[in-house]
Amino acid sequence: MFSFSExxxxxxxxxxxxxxxxxxxxxxxxxxYKTIEWRWDRMIMVGVGSFFLSFLWRFFIGKKETGKKKTDxxxxxxxxxxxxxxxxxxxxxxxxxxxxxxxxxxxxxxSMYQTNIMTTALIYVVxxxxxxxxxxxAGLLDLGYVAFYAVGAYTYALLNQHFGLGFWTVLPLGAAxxxxxxxxxxxxxxxxxxxxxxxxxxxxxxxxxxxxxNWNAFxxxxxxxxxxxxxxxxxxxxxxxxxxxxxxxxxxxxxxFTIFIVGRLQDSRLGRAWIALREDEVxxxxxxxxxxxxxxxxxxxxxxxxxxxxxxxxxxxxFINPASFTIWESxxxxxxxxxxxxxxxxGVICGAMVLILLPEYLRAFSEYRMLLFGAxxxxxxxFRPEGIISNVRKTYKFEGLKDNNKDNS
Amino acid sequence: MEPILEVKELxxxxxxxxxxxxIDLKVHRGQIVALIGPNGxxxxxxxxxxxxxxxxxxxxxxxxxxxxxxxxxNGLKPNHVTKSGLARTFQNIRxxxxxxxxxxxxxxxxxxxxxxxxxxxxxxxxxxxxxxQVVEDSYRLLEKxxxxxxxxxxxxxLPYGAQRRLEIARAMATxxxxxxxxxxxAGMNVKETKELDDLIVQICHQEKISILLIEHxxxxxxxxxxLIYVVDYGKKIAEGTPEEIKNNPDVIxxxxxxxxxx
Ligand SMILES: Nc1ncnc2c1ncn2[C@@H]1O[C@H](COP(=O)(O)OP(=O)(O)O)[C@@H](O)[C@H]1O
Ligand SMILES: [Mg+2]
Numbered sequence: 097m098f099s100f101s102e103x104x105x106x107x108x109x110x111x112x113x114x115x116x117x118x119x120x121x122x123x124x125x126x127x128x129y130k131t132i133e134w135r136w137d138r139m140i141m142v143g144v145g146s147f148f149l150s151f152l153w154r155f156f157i158g159k160k161e162t163g164k165k166k167t168d169x170x171x172x173x174x175x176x177x178x179x180x181x182x183x184x185x186x187x188x189x190x191x192x193x194x195x196x197x198x199x200x201x202x203x204x205x206x207s208m209y210q211t212n213i214m215t216t217a218l219i220y221v222v223x224x225x226x227x228x229x230x231x232x233x234a235g236l237l238d239l240g241y242v243a244f245y246a247v248g249a250y251t252y253a254l255l256n257q258h259f260g261l262g263f264w265t266v267l268p269l270g271a272a273x274x275x276x277x278x279x280x281x282x283x284x285x286x287x288x289x290x291x292x293x294x295x296x297x298x299x300x301x302x303x304x305x306x307x308x309x310n311w312n313a314f315x316x317x318x319x320x321x322x323x324x325x326x327x328x329x330x331x332x333x334x335x336x337x338x339x340x341x342x343x344x345x346x347x348x349x350x351x352x353f354t355i356f357i358v359g360r361l362q363d364s365r366l367g368r369a370w371i372a373l374r375e376d377e378v379x380x381x382x383x384x385x386x387x388x389x390x391x392x393x394x395x396x397x398x399x400x401x402x403x404x405x406x407x408x409x410x411x412x413x414x415f416i417n418p419a420s421f422t423i424w425e426s427x428x429x430x431x432x433x434x435x436x437x438x439x440x441x442x443g444v445i446c447g448a449m450v451l452i453l454l455p456e457y458l459r460a461f462s463e464y465r466m467l468l469f470g471a472x473x474x475x476x477x478x479f480r481p482e483g484i485i486s487n488v489r490k491t492y493k494f495e496g497l498k499d500n501n502k503d504n505s
Numbered sequence: 506m507e508p509i510l511e512v513k514e515l516x517x518x519x520x521x522x523x524x525x526x527x528i529d530l531k532v533h534r535g536q537i538v539a540l541i542g543p544n545g546x547x548x549x550x551x552x553x554x555x556x557x558x559x560x561x562x563x564x565x566x567x568x569x570x571x572x573x574x575x576x577x578x579n580g581l582k583p584n585h586v587t588k589s590g591l592a593r594t595f596q597n598i599r600x601x602x603x604x605x606x607x608x609x610x611x612x613x614x615x616x617x618x619x620x621x622x623x624x625x626x627x628x629x630x631x632x633x634x635x636x637x638q639v640v641e642d643s644y645r646l647l648e649k650x651x652x653x654x655x656x657x658x659x660x661x662x663l664p665y666g667a668q669r670r671l672e673i674a675r676a677m678a679t680x681x682x683x684x685x686x687x688x689x690x691a692g693m694n695v696k697e698t699k700e701l702d703d704l705i706v707q708i709c710h711q712e713k714i715s716i717l718l719i720e721h722x723x724x725x726x727x728x729x730x731x732l733i734y735v736v737d738y739g740k741k742i743a744e745g746t747p748e749e750i751k752n753n754p755d756v757i758x759x760x761x762x763x764x765x766x767x
Contacts, residue, residue: 357626360625360626360628361622361625361626364620364624364625364632364636365615365618365620365624365625365635365636365639366620366621366622366625367625368604368608368611368612368615369612369615371601371603371604371608372601372604372612372615375601375602375603375604376599376600376601376602378558378599379595379599379600379601380601380612381558381583381584382556382558382583382584382587382592382593382595382599383584383587383592383612383613383615383616383675383676383678383679384584384587384588384592384615384616384617384679385584385615385616386582386584387582387584393622397622
């Protein structure tokens with residue numbers, strides 16, 4: 097089982113790690129006594145740890161490869177557990193009911209703090225589903241998606257500041273602004289694909305942020321806009337606690353709305369065109385699909401949800417500044433989509449829950465958040481490149497011709 | 506009668522390389538026309554120019570599907586060419602691998618459908634009817650091509666010959682008046698080639714779709730074609746019926762000679 101070469105490999109890896117981590121883990125300058133401490137015990141820990149981890153790593157890789165061989169040779173492709181779950185009405189309906197009950201009771205059972213976090217996670221669900229159209233369905237890697245989120249947030253903040261417009265008026269306006277910016281920013285990048293598209297969209301994202309940061313007269317610059325009102329409820333006065341619960345339910349509603357609309361878009365003529373575009377751009381065009389319009393619609397419809405999410409974000413935090421819309425935010429949203437499962441609605445929901453809730457509950461590790469993210473990404477890409485929930489896209493199935501049509505044939 | 510496709514002096518340069526040099530070609534209604542020539546002769550480039558994937562350096566491309574007005578293909582985007590009734594397949598299969606066979610054909614129907622974003626969201630009766638119709642139409646087409654047993658399979662799981670046929674089915678779904686087939690028999694075994702032969706005849710005679718065919722399989726070309734064009738190094742070196750081509754010394758020298766020896 098543990099052959100000599102395996103042990104040798106692991107030994108090399110552990111030596112390499114001991115060497116790599118030597119400067120940060122072992123050497124410490126004691127500034128008070130101006131001495132250098134050598135913490136050799138840590139080096140041993142790193143060595144032993146990486147030795148065993150490398151074994152574990154190779155064990156799982158091996159397991160994954162044998163698993164793959166099995167599915168390759170197997171006649172029928174196995175359904176994933178989630179597909180079986182959603183297709184079996186006996187399990188599907190009760191679990192849907194259970195989830196609904198949980199969702200409705202959540203803010204009354206759990207604390208305000210937790211409700212708040214959940215609301216944030218739901219914003220990411222909405223925004224992630226929007227990005228899923230662009231990245232997951234149409235296959236356009238957009239790294240500047242946060243720009244549209246910023247557009248939505250600033251739409252609310254500015255319209256409220258200058259014209260006193262309320263949340264419910266601005267929500268559709270924010271969506272419309274997102275759509276518009278999607279078209280505007282979409283046009284110049286349409287010719288690009290893959291890495292080039294990613295880099296240019298990244299640039300656009302930064303441009304929007306820099307404009308917000310530097311155009312003081314327009315956006316109040318880095319100091320941001322404060323005192324943005326929370327959503328109103330027919331002019332009723334709500335306490336903070338009530339308002340948090342209210343926002344939670346708004347987000348639940350918005351998330352359901354998003355799931356509904358995105359699901360319908362996906363299962364339409366347009367949705368099919370997006371997927372075809374992702375699969376093969378040249379063939380797609382040769383089959384009569386207008387590449388420009390299809391790409392643009394994906395870009396703009398994706399941006400619409402970011403716009404809405406942005407309005408909600410501004411209303412929830414009551415304060416926004418450009419620092420909330422850095423590239424890091426784009427990457428988190430992208431991670432939600434990729435880790436959740438590209439092109440899968442359920443996957444994106446899971447991705448948002450995992451990525452937003454986990455760091456909140458693992459506050460103790462907040463310094464290592466980046467590290468954790470990186471590690472999760474690498475591990476996911478190696479072991480489950482298709483995401484937590486892979487491709488539960490509904491495929492069009494042919495279920496037989498209708499009777500009246502049979503007569504004709 | 507007017508030709509349904511007329512290409513005049515088509516020229517395409519890639520930098521210093523002249524891939525196509527003043528090619529003239531005509532296809533009439535109901536014909537099966539073959540374009541042959543050694544590898545690198547410029548046949549695929551010819552297709553790419555007609556279908557709008559490349560812009561030709563010079564030359565004119567005209568279609569007249571109804572046999573009356575002529576329409577220029579110059580400067581049209583690939584999707585507009587397809588919409589005008591020219592559909593193609595690719596030399597190296599370009600199916601949508603992660604879509605089912607049915608979905609591949611449905612994509613072909615895309616340009617004959619109308620539903621937009623509002624239709625997708627509201628699912629009004631017209632959209633629903635269209636969606637139902639497209640599934641049925643696609644299935645019927647698959648029946649015609651003989652792929653109905655694979656209808657719900659992913660395209661990537663199909664045997665090679667079936668993938669080639671699916672490309673033809675997908676192209677036919679766009680309701681073309683003319684099909685451009687780029688080496689449809691490449692990599693097929695004898696039995697598959699025979700079936701393809703039958704299929705092409707069926708498409709031409711029953712569906713009334715004219716065909717322009719690039720092919721290396723001489724038996725197939727000779728048995729199918731009404732007219733053959735031979736290109737070599739981007740130049741047209743001969744045109745004529747299969748009989749004429751067989752006996753043309755230039756062609757034998759440039760191309761067939763090697764084939765006969767082998
Ligand atoms: N996109 C391109 N850029 C540069 N050269 C090309 C391109 N496409 C084709 N060519 C060249 O044009 C010539 C004709 O190629 P092609 O049309 O593919 O030949 P074939 O007759 O085998 O289909 C070849 O020499 C090829 O290298
Ligand atoms: Mg070729």
